[in-house]
Amino acid sequence: MKIALFGYGKMGKMIEQIAENRGHEIVAKIDVDTVEVDFSNMDVAIDFSMPSAAFGNITQCFEHGVPVISGTTGWLQDFNKALARCEETGSAFIYASNFSLGVNIFFELNEYLAKMMRQLKQYNVDIEEIHHTQKLDSPSGTAITLAEGIIANTDYTGWKLDEAPKGEIPIIARRIADTPGTHTVNYESEVDTIAIVHTAHNRQGFALGAVIAAEWIVGKKGVFTMKDVLNLG
Structure with a gap:
């Protein structure tokens, strides 16, 4: 080819x-x-x-x-x-x-989890992404895709960088040297936290x-x- x-x-x-x-x-x-x-x-x-x-x-x-x-x-x-x-x-x-093949599996897992969490209004969701300091866009496209997957399967209506109003998903973007990429989706309530994480070891x-x-x-x-x-x- x-x-x-x-x-x-x-x-x-x-x-x-x-x-x-x-x-x-x-x-x-x-x-x-x-x-x-x-x-x-x-x-x-x-x-x-x-x-x-x-x-x-x-x-x-x-x-x-x-x-x-x-x-x-x-x-x-x-x-x-x-x-x-x-x-x-x-x-x-x-x-x-x-x-990344693993990330695309992670996207599917994210949507499946969002469907299960839709009825559990006591949980609030947020997304955290960590990348290397040379990354130009913020939040990452991967974090946005994760947010869109949640929005498509829940009552959330949008996302915002850092703080978000009720009904929207906050995305926290961090930049740390020599970090290929880590994405975490957190569902947090008063009694516990459910989280799924994908960590890239290299590019x-x-x-x-x-x-x-x-x-x-x-x-x-x-x-x-x-x-x-x-x-x-």
């Missing part, structure tokens, strides 16, 4: 290593100083670029019939436009706030999940999620 990397920072370099170890070829490395892009030799594109570049990268790939795996966060104001362009061009697209899980998604999407058309890749229903 011939893979183009949009964004060649730490994540791009890790994806390159894992992809090559799995027998794939990196045919392009597009970064901030890239002037021309040859789309003719790509089977799939993996986008971990900057938020300001993501929408342009993704839609250019669609125009040239290249399916896209995107893990860039911070550009989702244009997400629906990207989905529409994917459908119009007959291309294929997977966006995930986190491609390799994120890169591996993106490569597995790229392997899965080649030859398909449409908009998919990691639920489809992992056959989670």
